Amino acid sequence: MAKNSHHVVPAPKGGWNVVKGGAERASKHFDNKKDAEKWGKEISKSQGTEFYVHRRDGTIERKASHGSDPHPPRDRDTHK
Amino acid sequence: MPSEIPEDFDKNIFINCPFDSGYWPLLRPLLFTIIYLGFNPKIGMERSDSGELRINKICEFIRISKYSIHDLSRLQSRKKREFYRMNMPFELGIEYGCRRFSSNHLSEKRCLILEKSRHDYAKALSDLSGVDIKSHSNDPPKLILAVRSWFVETVGLRGVDSPTRIVYQFMNFMSDFHEKRTSAGFSDQDLEEMPVPEFMHFIQEWLQHQN
Numbered sequence: 001m002a003k004n005s006h007h008v009v010p011a012p013k014g015g016w017n018v019v020k021g022g023a024e025r026a027s028k029h030f031d032n033k034k035d036a037e038k039w040g041k042e043i044s045k046s047q048g049t050e051f052y053v054h055r056r057d058g059t060i061e062r063k064a065s066h067g068s069d070p071h072p073p074r075d076r077d078t079h080k
Numbered sequence: 081m082p083s084e085i086p087e088d089f090d091k092n093i094f095i096n097c098p099f100d101s102g103y104w105p106l107l108r109p110l111l112f113t114i115i116y117l118g119f120n121p122k123i124g125m126e127r128s129d130s131g132e133l134r135i136n137k138i139c140e141f142i143r144i145s146k147y148s149i150h151d152l153s154r155l156q157s158r159k160k161r162e163f164y165r166m167n168m169p170f171e172l173g174i175e176y177g178c179r180r181f182s183s184n185h186l187s188e189k190r191c192l193i194l195e196k197s198r199h200d201y202a203k204a205l206s207d208l209s210g211v212d213i214k215s216h217s218n219d220p221p222k223l224i225l226a227v228r229s230w231f232v233e234t235v236g237l238r239g240v241d242s243p244t245r246i247v248y249q250f251m252n253f254m255s256d257f258h259e260k261r262t263s264a265g266f267s268d269q270d271l272e273e274m275p276v277p278e279f280m281h282f283i284q285e286w287l288q289h290q291n
Contacts, residue, residue, distance in 0.1 A: 009251040012221045012243050019248060057105035057220045058254035 005050040006043055008036045018043065021050075085185045088120060092145035094138075095123040096171045098154045101272065106151065108279070109220040112250045113227045115283045117237060119147070123276055138171055146189055147235065148175050149227070153196040153218065155204055169205055192230040194223070221247045253286050 005021035016036035017026035027043065030036035037053055044051035045066045053062040086092075093114055097103055114121045122141040124134065142148065150172045157164050172193070179189040193213040202209050214230060216223035224247050231237045241249070261271055261282075 005255070007251060007255065009248065010219075010221050012225055012247045019251070021252070024245060024248070052255050054251055054254065055105075058108060058251050059105075060255060060258045 004048075005052060006040050006047070007051075008033065008040045008053045010054070010056045086144040089144060089146050089185065091118070092120050092122050092141075092147070094141040094145040094148040094175070095121050096138075096148060096150040096168055096175070097123075098151070098165070098168070099124065103151075103154060104272070105220055106153075106216070106218070106223050107276075108254070109224050109250050110149070110151075110227060111276070111280055112253060112283055113224050113246060114149075115280065116246060116249065116287060117228070117231055117240065121280065139174065142171075142175050142178055143186075146185075148189070148191040149194065149230075150175070150191060151194040152205070153194060153200070153216070156200075164204075190234050192227065192234065194226060220250075224250060249290075253283065256286060257282055 006027075007019050007021065009017055009019055011017045011026070011029060015029055015031045016033045017030070018028050018036050018040040019026050028036075028039060030039065033053075040053075041051055041064065044064070048066050051064040051066055052060055055061050095110070095114075097107060097110070111121050111123075122145050124137060124141070150168060152168055152172070155165050155168060172191075175189070175191060178186050179191075180187075182189075193208070193211065195213050195215050196218050198213070198215045200215075214226040216226050225243045228240060228243050228246055232240055258271065262268075266274075
């Protein structure tokens with residue numbers, strides 16, 4: 001996971017954590033996902049990072065780019 | 081049955097689980113945890129030679145694997161006229177018989193039985209009463225916790241990363257997997273329907289880059 005990213009991930013024993021990419025510990029724990037998303041989005045915006053919201057199975061539910069996207073879409077026009 | 085110990089016997093883990101897409105949310109973290117901890121999952125979806133009988137493939141995986149994980153959480157028929165699914169208890173029976181009636185290395189086989197709730201299995205498979213099983217509540221992080229605990233308790237692994245670290249690493253892998261594959265032209269549906277060997281290859285490749 002790129003270090004310039006923040007993730008909303010399921011906490012192993014319930015609830016949701018906001019984790020910075022590459023970190024071993026959660027930045028903050030929340031009982032519900034909505035609150036985790038709200039806080040995570042703010043911190044991601046303020047630090048200019050990529051923001052990922054995971055489902056409990058790890059798949060990506062939503063992504064927002066607040067920094068330079070390390071994997072831009074292929075159809076992006078780069079010849080302008 | 082041959083008594084020669086197969087190569088990687090101590091590292092192979094036969095996976096006995098449903099093959100439908102509804103199980104993918106649990107299969108992905110299961111495969112990740114096994115590979116993360118240095119073992120080789122052996123799963124029916126690993127190869128699809130139309131000339132090979134499925135039961136022969138299953139028996140071969142049981143023969144070459146010291147360990148096995150059996151997820152019985154999807155046995156129950158959920159809709160009217162849906163059949164009870166018997167492949168998984170049948171394969172667990174082969175595994176049990178192989179261990180029970182062997183006097184060679186196969187008698188050292190060890191298994192993990194997973195269920196949704198702790199006592200569900202006893203309702204359908206009362207022969208297993210008293211057997212130690214683990215439940216995952218259909219929750220992917222809880223499945224990682226259950227499998228990691230089994231590796232420590234039964235397989236005897238020591239110095240294993242914490243459950244939280246493994247869950248975070250799985251999430252790390254999934255976001256990298258999504259980014260790299262979508263930027264390589266994979267659609268969400270392509271990712272959903274990715275063949276198991278291809279998905280396992282990406283896990284192995286990702287873990288190699290982490291080390």
